[in-house]
Amino acid sequence: MASTRGWVLLACFHFWSVATGQTVYSVSEEVNPDTTVGNLAKDLNLDVKELRNARVVAEGDRQFCNLNEETGFLLVSERMDREELCAQAAVCVLQFQLLVENPLQVYSLVLEIQDINDNTPFFVNGEIELEIAESTAVGRRFPLESAWDPDLGPNAVKSYRLSKSDYFALEMNYQVNGNASPELVLHRTLDHETLVEHHLTISGIDGGDPVRSGTAAVLVRVLDANDNVPVFSQRVYRASVVENSPRGTLVTALNATDSDRGQYGEVMYSFSHVSDETRGLVEIDSVTGVVRVTGLMDYEESSAHELDVRAKDGGGQSSHCKLIIDVIDVNDNVPIVSVKSASASVAEDSYSGAMVALLNVHDPDTGAGGRVSCYISDNVPFRLISEVKNYFMLVTDDVLDRETHSHFNITVTAADDGSPPLMSSEVISISVADVNDNAPIFTHSFYDAEVPENQPRNTPVVRVSAEDRDLGKNAKIKYSLSSHADFFSVDADTGNVFTVRPFDHETLNYFQIDVTATDGGDPSLTGHCTVRILVTDQNDNAPVILYPVQSNGSIAEEMVPLSAPEGYLVTKVVAVDADVGHNAWLSYRIVQTSQPNLFSVGIHCGEIRTLRPFTEDDVNKHAIVVSVKDNGAKSLSATATVRIAVGDTAAALDELSGLSTGVQMDSDFTLHLLISLAAVCVLFLFLTGALVCFGRRKPTFYRESVSNLPVFPPTYSRRGYSSQCATLHDDSRSDWFLTTGSWKGDFRFGSGVIDYDAIKAKSVAPPKNKIVTHTMIFGHRNFGINYII
Known part of the structure; x- marks a missing residue:
């Protein structure tokens, strides 16, 4: 009947496996390693190539099967003992999972382990002793110890055989739970005086093929006058105990009575058979029959314990009963979280839903205590x-950013539904791998730098710096120039900008270059910045004399009337300097003259004037050498020779000498008024002088043409002039002045401030200045007007 129940359970198990979509295989226990269990590729409709990255995972500490990736067969990897794995369970199965990666697929496999007849029945006590009174009636039954066979089903104990005897026979007693136990039946009256002891042999025989059997010796002692045997109140006792009950917990109390008196009526209790799973867990009081807990009852190891109890009186007669102890499960096991597969790192650009780890969560408890949430x-x-x-998969659920969070310690908590609930946790460490998702960023969008002109090549100019939030090669930055590579270079590793050749401030004085920072990612990302470089001036240009024009030929003479008063403006030395700023400030002084203390030169404006009126003793021709020096740290200079001829002319009018040289013309109206007044005065003086000096030579104190006016040569037409007496400077503007021959002075309007911000806002090479000269004649005087555009 037990066998029938086992096959019914097995049939139910197969029906459940098909219903849940699991793949079920069957293999006999004790088969050799590498025995083929089944063809997974065929049974799961998978290509063998898909199984090359697959593996079989067992739900326990031992791996009994593995996968042949080349053939797709499931093979036995180690010895399997059904009795060791499943004890007396009717159905012995092992649960496996087939994990197929890329993409992840999980298949549930069930391996049923079939029992074979690998165990021989045996009797715990090799010798069974019975004491039977000679007065025992014929037909009296004496229970014997059952043979124990760990095998199940057909391989379990099926029958018993008793050696030949004239007094005893062997019959089976089928109990209510379906188990059968052997009993010795008395067929003939015993006679203590005839035969005191009977020696028999009992054999337990299983149903395997080949058949296995075990034997025990049966010794029957014939006693006098003990006519009654102990009788249990129940043939089968059933009790329950909560697992993990403390030592000494009461299980049940057995009761057997004997009608005899004296020592024949005293009953002693004992266990006649205790299995390995039950040994040490319970004990019975030999006098009272009380059964108590002595060890740890664990439902997960065994949900029930079955014991044979013997009651023996003082006369040696005994009887037996069954004690079945059901273990009540409690929530005493925490869920077990096992990491089956985990990635050490995940790329920060991983798609949402990418698997990071595969977890198996298991709770040995049953019912609510075995239901686990994670x-x-x-x-x-x-x-x-x-x-x-x-099985749980840990997957990404949002965008990852290594620069914000580079490492995660994820705590996975599993809790069961028991009361109270138990929980456990497992920490999974995951690093976020870097990808090239950040472009280099310069510390400044604009860099301003200056470099002096005339510096040798490879002169350091400025260092640019960029940062990249990525790691490794993705953060390795190389610098390059996007423009003006003919003028500058950049160190690819350090970002230092150097000159490629010397610069001339007077030719190019401002650059705006683009620097690109490129990281080492694939594909690479770039950042940009702008470097504004101003080429600063050095005193590398000597003053150039524009007027009077110096040549190897004759130099035109300046005509001065003999009657010229003190302070009379003879002429003006006009010089320019291609430099700017302080380097272009010019100063004038006389270094050589044919007659001292007669002429002076304005230190800042270069105007040559008389120091006193001329006398008859003065020579008529003079040569004056004027030195023009700039204001550089190491000043440079040039010299101009001015020739002056003194002749008889009409007396200079006091009105002309009374013109103030210090008056500042602060508007165009004043300028035009003064020019008109000067023209009228000159005309009046000219007519007066003509009448006084009638018959004398033609006057020479004015110019007849504009060919000798100090006009800037084309070489310097690209530069500007400062407000300090015709000194060059950089702005595009026009300077107005009266040329020589204006007697008492010249005047101009202009600005002398260099606006570097305006220069930076321009292109690399500012537009060249153009000088346009216009000449106006008022009366007999010539006025030169120069525009610097």
């Missing part, structure tokens, strides 16, 4: 999903 810590870009029972 969750992870909050505020992490991951989540758990479950598609197969007891």
